[in-house]
Amino acid sequence: MNLYKVFTINPGSTSTKIAMFEGEKAVFSKNVSHDAVKLSEFKEISDQFDYRKEMILKELEEAGQTLEGVAAFSARGGGLVNIEGGVYEIGEKLLEHARIGYTVKHPATLGAQLADAFAGEYGGKAFVVNPPDVDEFTDVARVTGLKGIYRESRIHALNQKEIGIRFGKKRGKRYEDLNLIICHIGGGISVTAHEKGRMVDSNDIANGDGPMAPTRCGQLPVKDVIGMCFSGKYTEKEMRDKVTKTGGLVDHLHTSDARAVEEMMKKGDHYAKLIYDAMIYQIGKTAGAMAAVLHGKVDAVILTGGISYDPYVVGSLKEMLSFLAPIEEMAGEFEMEALAAGAIRVLEGKEAAKTYTGEPVWNGFPPA
Structure with a gap:
């Protein structure tokens, strides 16, 4: 059995959770705290990218961990159009929407950017797994008693x-x-x-x-x-x-x-x-x-x-x-475990990675 090495990234408001997995077992995990005053200096969330990346690499170095040999970098993601559930390989359209926070401004949008950057530098695949944007509601579940106000999956x-x-x-x-x-x-x-x-x-x-x-x-x-x-x-x-x-x-x-x-x-x-x-x-x-x-x-x-x-x-x-x-x-x-498990399912061929097109799975009902 191939114990794939997977690095998971889950950015929050004032911290970034990271973990290294060998197979589905975590061999290192850390909640990297960020200075709130420092974060306030950045105008846009994406402007925090270099700062958070540097902090992550510093924590890894101090723990004696390396990103060399990582097969996949797996992130929480966010800021995307509504999509069906699954594991998405990070491509240009997904990155574009993450950078601008296309649907929401939240630090989670940095996850895809960090995973993509690390994959570019160290090799390996880059994924987001079942991000907050997943929406699999049936049409009937969306309807409310006011036209124009609809329920969405959050x-x-x-x-x-x-x-x-x-x-x-x-x-x-x-x-x-x-x-x-x-x-x-x-x-x-x-x-x-x-x-x-x-x-x-x-x-x-x-x-x-x-x-x-x-x-x-x-x-x-x-x-x-x-x-x-x-x-x-x-x-x-x-x-x-x-x-x-x-x-x-x-x-x-x-x-x-x-x-x-x-x-x-x-x-x-x-x-x-x-x-x-x-x-x-x-x-x-x-x-x-x-x-x-x-x-x-x-x-x-x-x-x-x-x-x-x-x-x-x-x-x-x-x-x-x-x-x-x-x-x-x-x-x-089990968010960090979920990020690793999703990447491993794709690496083992048990699940096909999906492509983010930027087209929402639901964009309102046609006019009556």
């Missing part, structure tokens, strides 16, 4: 897909042959219906949808939100922040740390228990909706993400959802 695509693939392997089955409900429960919460290898419906973790989360508001009564917007009490930025940064547990309990909420509950804080139970309730409720999407044909409900380590959360969801299908616990996040 979920934890990388970890969601990896969990589905890993679960299939454990059961001796292909991910593409299973119907799964995967609940990623972390700083953001995505509850997704996987139908035969495609994420056909989910809640939108960025635009206010589905369960509330540690920092996110989740689904809200729209008329009341309109009232807040025009009350004069909040700026547009403050209202937008309530959706993804200061909503959820933060708004109710002034913390995004689920462990802190658990401590409040242990000390008899009844309001903390109410809010935490409500978050769990909303996760279960959304999972039930995804079961309907799958017409009740569900092979498993899988709990993943950091908060899935919490026995209270897991126990509560098992009580709510065990009538649907077996509940599987796969706590934590």
Whole structure:
């Protein structure tokens, strides 16, 4: 068995996660922290490229690691048009969209640029794997009650897909042959219906949808939100922040740390228990909706993400959802492992790398 050497790259707002794999085993990993003041000096995200690259190479040198002999550089990616899931070989169109942040301005867009640069210098292939831009929704899942406002896939695509693939392997089955409900429960919460290898419906973790989360508001009564917007009490930025940064547990309990909420509950804080139970309730409720999407044909409900380590959360969801299908616990996040595994599948010929064309898989419905 060829143990391919794969280097994975996952840039975040103030850090870049890197890891070296030999086969699917991580032999080195590091969360490279970046100085926030230094990052603020760069006008555009792509301007951070040289700085982040230098920091990565410095960390590798200090750890005695080398990029020589790396078979593939695999990155999270981002800023692309909506695409179907899979492993994409980095080409000029993908790089162009990553550099300008074609659809979103986020440091994740640096991943493809770094992977391509390292591959150019050291040899090997360069890939992005199931980036945040993956959108496999069915048309009917996109429609809302307002013409011109449509639902799009904004979920934890990388970890969601990896969990589905890993679960299939454990059961001796292909991910593409299973119907799964995967609940990623972390700083953001995505509850997704996987139908035969495609994420056909989910809640939108960025635009206010589905369960509330540690920092996110989740689904809200729209008329009341309109009232807040025009009350004069909040700026547009403050209202937008309530959706993804200061909503959820933060708004109710002034913390995004689920462990802190658990401590409040242990000390008899009844309001903390109410809010935490409500978050769990909303996760279960959304999972039930995804079961309907799958017409009740569900092979498993899988709990993943950091908060899935919490026995209270897991126990509560098992009580709510065990009538649907077996509940599987796969706590934590497997993003770096997913990046390596995707590259290895292509290198071994088990999956064909896709070409990014820059054409979205969905670009609105034709006029009525």
